[in-house]
Amino acid sequence: MDTSARVIARRLATQRLSSAPLPTATDAVRLLTCVQSQERDHAFFSLAMRATTPTYAAVRAEHDSGAFLRTHILRPTWHFVAPEDLQWILDLTSPRVLSGMAGRHRQLGLDDVRRLDDGLELIRGLLQDKPSRTRSELGAAFGERGSPITPGEQLGHLLLVAELRGLVCSGPMDGVHHTYALVDEVVPPTPRRDRDEALVELVRRFFCGHGPASVKDFTRWSSLTAAETRQALAELDDELEQLVVDGIPHWFDPARAPRRRRDAPAAYLLPVYDEVVLTYPQVTFPAAPDHPYAERPDPFWARVILDGVNVGLWKRTVSGTVVDVDVRLAPSVTSTGREQVRRAAQCLARFLERELSYVENEGRPHLWRG
Structure with a gap:
């Protein structure tokens, strides 16, 4: 088996697709730390493929209970994340993401700080009145209160900012619709981490759950820089090992490399945006x-x-x-x-x-x- 094939086979085991499944969908979220989920129902299947959670209804029940959340984190797109990981990952990654959105703010007329802050406060007040609301419900309430922020792209962008700032995250689904809830009301308080500690922890978690992977794989996934990644890898040198593919190191944790199970499937219908595909643009x-x-x-x-x-x-x-x-x-x-x-x-x-x-x-x- 050539090195690329070894890397791919090890990833399938690391992500629990070919090794023993995890007990719950939430455990799969914790293993992968953040799971891309703009196609929510496909992403539910991604979790089930890695766990003993048997059905869509069972995965949804975990989500609706708040065992894992769906929100914008790492990049300006949806991800699943465990509640205890939400705030420290937002603290680490959101400043860089938000700084890159200034042009979109101007395009949508939300570069006025007062208008933006007033919109965020209105969201807070509306969600204190009702534990969770859909985007349509929030849009109607904005209109009733005469807000200058319109229900379409402006409100959608405002909600994105609210998620990246840690104001809101997902509540229980309302039928097929996503709902928003206040983070302070659905996420228990968690200790804050200083930036260096958080950086090392995120790098460790990524390579434990996604390895073998390259620095470029991590920067695409996390939105952080290559220099920051190499800094953290230097601190983790005793914990991680590497396989080299075409001269590029691919890091993994040898202590958390489960074996392929005997009855592992030969074929997979991988959902769109599955982590085992999307994460690795080079060696795939x-x-x-x-x-x-x-x-x-x-x-x-x-x-x-x-x-x-x-x-x-x-x-x-x-x-x-x-x-x-x-x-x-x-x-x-x-x-x-x-x-x-x-x-x-x-x-x-x-x-x-x-x-x-x-x-x-x-x-x-x-x-x-x-």
Whole structure:
């Protein structure tokens, strides 16, 4: 096995996709520290793939109980995070993210500090009146109170700022809708960390949960700088080991490297934005030579992985009691491999508690953006 293949195999085990699953979805969040989740329901499946939590309903119940949160953290996009990790990670990473948003503030007319602060105070007051509200409910309340901040992009950006500043995070879902709650009311107080301590801890947690990974993988994930990362790695030199791929060190924690289990699946339908794909732009699953579409990613078609190789694309449609799974596989995939992919689709159906309608179509799918 070449070094790239060893790195990929070790990541699958580190992230508990091929090793023993974790007890709960929340444990998977804690392992990965922050889990990208703008496609929330797909991200719920990502957690279930790493845990013994069997169904969508069970993962949602953990989320709605506040065992893990969904908010904007690390970068200006949604992530799952454990409550005890929220504040110190925001303290470490949000200043850099917020400083890069000045242009967007001006574009939306929120560069007036007083207007921005008044909007944040209005959010605080509205959520003190009611424990959680959807964005639509907040928009209606802003209109009723005559706020100059409009319910569309302005309010969306204001809520993003409120999350990055640690004012709000997720509350329980309202039907299919995300809700917002005050951090002070749903997150128990946690000790603050000084910046150097927080930096070392975030680097440690990343390489423990995502390793083997490179400095560039961490900076993409965290929004922090390469210089800061190398500073922290120097302090962790006794804890971490590395594999070198094309001259680039990939760090991991040898003490937290679980073994591949004997019954590990050969095939995975990885959700869009799954951490085992998105985190590693350089050393990632190689595409089969006859892959139906490998030139660029698409946000609605996710990867089919078979024996460590990207062999195709898949997409799901959920309706009533059925989940339709459309799979496009490389022609070179054998009948045995195709059966393994079907089994992976059946895992998705069980998670959704629906019947599986499985179709292997030919050729490249019609991709978003053409």
